[in-house]
Amino acid sequence: MLVETMLVFNRAMRQLVRNPFWVIFGLVQPVLYLVLFGPLLTRIVDRPDFPQPGDAWQIFVPALLVQMGMFGGLFVGFGLIAEWRSGVIERMRVTPASRTALLLGRVLRDTVVSVVQATIIVAGAILFGLRVPWLGAVFGIAGVALLAVALASASYAVALRVKSEDAFAPMLNAVVLPVVLLSGILLPMKLGPSWLYNLSRLNPFSYVVDAERAAFLGDFTSRSVLVGGLVTLALVAVTVVWGTRTFNRETA
Amino acid sequence: MIHSRGLARTFKSRKGTVEAVRGVDFEVAQGELVGFLGPNGAGKTTTLRMLTTLLDPTAGTATVAGVELREDPVRVRRRIGYVAQSGGAGTDVPVGEELITHGRLYGMPAAQARRRATELYEQLDLVGLEKRLGRTLSGGQKRRLDIAMGLIHEPGLLFLDEPTTGLDPQSRSNLWNHIRSLRDEHGVTVFLTTHYLDEADALCDRVLVIDAGKIIAAGTPDELKRRVSGDAVSLIVSEGQHTGKAVEIAGRLPGAHEVTSDGNSLRFRVPRGDAVLATLLRELDSAGIALASVQVHRPTLDDVFLTLTGRALRDAEALPDARPPANGRSGDAG
Numbered sequence: 360m361l362v363e364t365m366l367v368f369n370r371a372m373r374q375l376v377r378n379p380f381w382v383i384f385g386l387v388q389p390v391l392y393l394v395l396f397g398p399l400l401t402r403i404v405d406r407p408d409f410p411q412p413g414d415a416w417q418i419f420v421p422a423l424l425v426q427m428g429m430f431g432g433l434f435v436g437f438g439l440i441a442e443w444r445s446g447v448i449e450r451m452r453v454t455p456a457s458r459t460a461l462l463l464g465r466v467l468r469d470t471v472v473s474v475v476q477a478t479i480i481v482a483g484a485i486l487f488g489l490r491v492p493w494l495g496a497v498f499g500i501a502g503v504a505l506l507a508v509a510l511a512s513a514s515y516a517v518a519l520r521v522k523s524e525d526a527f528a529p530m531l532n533a534v535v536l537p538v539v540l541l542s543g544i545l546l547p548m549k550l551g552p553s554w555l556y557n558l559s560r561l562n563p564f565s566y567v568v569d570a571e572r573a574a575f576l577g578d579f580t581s582r583s584v585l586v587g588g589l590v591t592l593a594l595v596a597v598t599v600v601w602g603t604r605t606f607n608r609e610t611a
Numbered sequence: 612m613i614h615s616r617g618l619a620r621t622f623k624s625r626k627g628t629v630e631a632v633r634g635v636d637f638e639v640a641q642g643e644l645v646g647f648l649g650p651n652g653a654g655k656t657t658t659l660r661m662l663t664t665l666l667d668p669t670a671g672t673a674t675v676a677g678v679e680l681r682e683d684p685v686r687v688r689r690r691i692g693y694v695a696q697s698g699g700a701g702t703d704v705p706v707g708e709e710l711i712t713h714g715r716l717y718g719m720p721a722a723q724a725r726r727r728a729t730e731l732y733e734q735l736d737l738v739g740l741e742k743r744l745g746r747t748l749s750g751g752q753k754r755r756l757d758i759a760m761g762l763i764h765e766p767g768l769l770f771l772d773e774p775t776t777g778l779d780p781q782s783r784s785n786l787w788n789h790i791r792s793l794r795d796e797h798g799v800t801v802f803l804t805t806h807y808l809d810e811a812d813a814l815c816d817r818v819l820v821i822d823a824g825k826i827i828a829a830g831t832p833d834e835l836k837r838r839v840s841g842d843a844v845s846l847i848v849s850e851g852q853h854t855g856k857a858v859e860i861a862g863r864l865p866g867a868h869e870v871t872s873d874g875n876s877l878r879f880r881v882p883r884g885d886a887v888l889a890t891l892l893r894e895l896d897s898a899g900i901a902l903a904s905v906q907v908h909r910p911t912l913d914d915v916f917l918t919l920t921g922r923a924l925r926d927a928e929a930l931p932d933a934r935p936p937a938n939g940r941s942g943d944a945g
Contacts, residue, residue: 362715373708455685
């Protein structure tokens with residue numbers, strides 16, 4: 360299965376290298392956030408009653424990484440729908456290759472892309488003035504990788520079920536906006552009223568954001584790193600099982 | 612190569628259940644080129660997807676390439692090639708890479724996959740296209756690449772789902788030649804579906820006619836056509852001759868029926884038109900009746916379908932109730 364996963368990964372990777380539009384496009388958004396939104400944050404964070412420790416970059420860059428991991432993973436389903444329509448998926452499903460490998464090879468490609476993008480963003484942010492312990496950066500980028508695994512698996516699972524961009528796009532929109540708003544990516548949720556903060560606690564991604572922020576401050580022994588790490592691993596476990604099951608389903 | 616026993620598939624949808632395939636029994640022997648003929652929605656693709664392990668049967672079972680379908684689907688996949696209607700050749704991956712990756716998914720070592728790919732370029736007229744992206748190929752080239760991918764692991768049995776749909780007439784007859792040579796020169800057993808009568812007629816040793824999920828007839832194209840009401844024979848007697856006398860003579864031929872005449876022309880049906888022609892001509896001659904022309908029309912497979920189902924193949928395609936639910940590929944029973 361490892362060989363098969365690598366075959367699928369290589370095929371997907373070469374496809375991306377030949378046509379790197381989406382990789383570049385995926386970088387544009389976080390760069391815009393960094394340049395056009397980051398400076399706004401500096402003034403607010405400097406206020407004495409701001410509830411989150413760290414400076415503006417230490418608060419915003421880790422959250423931006425979470426957003427990148429999420430978006431980088433969530434949208435991969437569109438590519439799968441196109442491949443399914445052209446018959447590629449069916450063609451591969453009739454080979455003896457493990458159907459799990461057909462999923463994991465693609466997920467691995469998406470993960471590598473997210474890691475490359477995250478590294479570029481962290482390096483860029485350091486130029487802008489981010490101060491981060493190297494272990495914190497590594498932890499942060501690893502978190503992005505895990506998020507990409509989870510969300511790409513989920514995205515492929517849903518895409519293979521709905522099989523239509525017209526159905527997939529509104530589903531993504533319905534999920535993305537509340538999840539982003541309730542994760543504290545843009546501003547820490549502690550700024551809000553307690554009902555909003557409590558609501559955000561139902562969103563697993565808010566724990567991931569907390570963990571990334573703590574890691575960027577080098578605070579590895581904090582409870583949020585532990586909780587966020589466990590939540591991330593749980594997300595990975597659930598989505599990979601879901602994706603694998605969907606790929607192994609007969610009518611998929 | 613294929614031994615199907617009561618293979619059936621039901622699709623459930625919100626609108627209720629649809630019996631796409633209602634239990635099909637048939638055999639395909641090694642080295643045969645067998646066609647599955649029926650209108651769209653008759654259950655051809657559903658049957659094919661069951662035989663190729665892509666869909667679990669709801670009832671029945673089959674032995675495919677010597678392997679019990681339900682017991683070891685992975686071994687079935689190793690032994691068969693399958694080219695779906697949308698074969699997946701039109702990607703933005705170079706032809707050579709895609710073909711070799713596909714071979715390696717079958718567990719072939721890289722060098723072996725490359726060697727086999729080179730053979731297939733030759734065999735299927737794809738030489739020189741290795742570096743082109745799949746999506747830039749012509750319709751016929753894509754189809755041949757699809758078939759190359761289905762053959763990369765040298766299966767003894769190849770399934771082709773509507774292989775010539777959407778091709779221009781020239782690419783179509785070219786593909787027919789390739790399919791014939793697969794069997795004739797490479798010993799591959801071929802099982803294909805089609806809703807084109809001429810294709811089944813021109814290509815297949817044997818035809819299974821499927822309608823509304825059941826096989827309603829099977830045989831060689833000639834056998835099937837003979838089962839209709841027989842060949843149509845039409846004569847035109849020379850001016851001033853007795854048509855009535857000719858009608859009498861034709862009516863006496865063994866198996867002749869539906870004898871009709873109009874002026875100096877005469878038509879009737881008989882099981883084997885070619886076989887009775889000699890007798891007919893001799894008797895007309897000894898009765899002193901001269902002929903202006905005589906023609907024997909073999910029935911087409913369209914006549915066969917009409918006789919079997921009471922409707923023409925083209926009309927059958929419009930029947931909405933023969934179609935499974937439209938929830939994506941799972942419902943595409945073709």
